[in-house]
Amino acid sequence: MSHLHATTLLETDLVAIRDVICDGACRHRSPEEAAQSTSLVFPYRGVFMRHLGDDEAVAEASQVVFFNRGDVYSISHPVEGGDACLSLSLPEILLDELVPDIHRRPGETFAFNKQRLGLDARAQVQVALLRHSLISRTAEPLEGEALAMTLVRRAVGERTTRPPVSGFSTQKLVNRTKLLLSSDLARRWTLTEIASETGVSPVYLTQVFRKIEGMPLYRYQLRLRLARALDLLGSYDDLTDLGLELGFSSHSHFSSSFRQAYGRTPAEFQRFAGLR
Secondary structure (H helix, E strand, C coil): CCCEEEEEEEEEEEEEEEEEEEECCCCCCCCCCCCCCEEEEEEEEEEEEECCCEEEEECCCEEEEEEEECCEEEEECCCCCCCCEEEEEEEEHHHHHHHHHHCCCCCCCCCCCCCECEEEEEEEHHHHHHHHHHHHCCCHHHHHHHHHHHHHHHHHHHEEECCCCCCCCCHHHHHHHHHHHHCCCCCCHHHHHHHHHHHCHHHHHHHHHHHHHHHHHHHHHHHHHHHHHHHHHHHHHCCHHHHHHHCCCHHHHHHHHHHHHHHHCHHHHHHCCCCC
16 A cells, blocks of 8 residues: 655645655555545656546656546556655636636536646746745745646646626726735735735736736735835844744745845845945
């Protein structure tokens, strides 16, 4: 019997991201089981086969494998070494907005119509970046959610038709979002919370904001925090306190983000500007 270990890297109302490792000790088909949620599974190490009725799919790092809630399947490991995967589980209503019709079954309830799709090199890089940023805790929930949706779009392609949104112009929506983020720089927002406050879906919000501002929501929030840090550097002896009060997860997260934006760490900037 193969042993499976799953580590939850992020869990919000919008997405559950898990790092799943299987030792592959069982080389033959496992007992059948039913998928508990609709997921996209991105293998990044090793290989396994999924058996769905008479359909078989080889899952390895150049593929994304789709699991529909309720589908009955079994797994085998014809090659030694087991496998490791990044699993993204998303609500079907969200996938309904993200996934093009060409990849979904007909019907009111969302489900993928195929077992797998090939991934390009950029998608493979996005899998690695998402996994490592969550493991190192340098990505906050807002960034993790945005990166997950970007990965889904990269894996399945962009949906070209969008439902109209009544009551908002796109610029008013962006302006309201900016004011919301500015009202509490330290808050670790999720996309669901921001979308709820602005009255649109998370998918629509992220698409409109990026189109109007030329950057994702989490990057805009980061810029707000860093700009505030520049203003406050002269008032703080303990830069760890400053970073934490602005919502960064740690001093190293604050310092690396600051250096990436401004070319110096906060401490180096203090000395350069004569603040200390």
